[in-house]
Amino acid sequence: MENKSDLTALRAAIDEIDRQLLDLFCQRMEVVAQVGLYKKAQGLPVLHPAREQEILERVRHNCPDEMGDYASDYFAQMMRISREYQQHILKGEQ
Numbered sequence: 001m002e003n004k005s006d007l008t009a010l011r012a013a014i015d016e017i018d019r020q021l022l023d024l025f026c027q028r029m030e031v032v033a034q035v036g037l038y039k040k041a042q043g044l045p046v047l048h049p050a051r052e053q054e055i056l057e058r059v060r061h062n063c064p065d066e067m068g069d070y071a072s073d074y075f076a077q078m079m080r081i082s083r084e085y086q087q088h089i090l091k092g093e094q
């Protein structure tokens with residue numbers, strides 16, 4: 001990086017990526033809520049370890065080696081947040 005305008009451009013790129021991530025995150029959370037309601041109706045637990053494992057393995061497989069730990073951590077946190085949201089939704093539904 002050479003100067004301030006390079007930094008400004010890089011931050012503008014991050015802002016645009018964040019905008020897309022936020023949009024996708026909210027879409028994901030809406031689907032997660034539907035899965036939570038299905039689980040409630042079927043009497044299933046919120047946590048599904050095998051499904052989380054499957055997702056984390058896919059994430060590692062589909063990203064560059066040097067990013068594997070970070071991507072895995074990112075998705076693990078996202079699924080922890082999903083479970084929190086499902087618990088929140090289920091509480092509100094009772």
Ligand SMILES: O=C(O)C(=O)C[C@]1(C(=O)O)C=C[C@@H](O)C=C1
Nearest residue numbers: 035046047048049051052079082
């Ligand atoms: O697939 C499910 O059963 C979900 O509830 C979704 C999800 C996820 O965020 O991907 C969340 C919680 C489960 O432990 C597994 C996966």
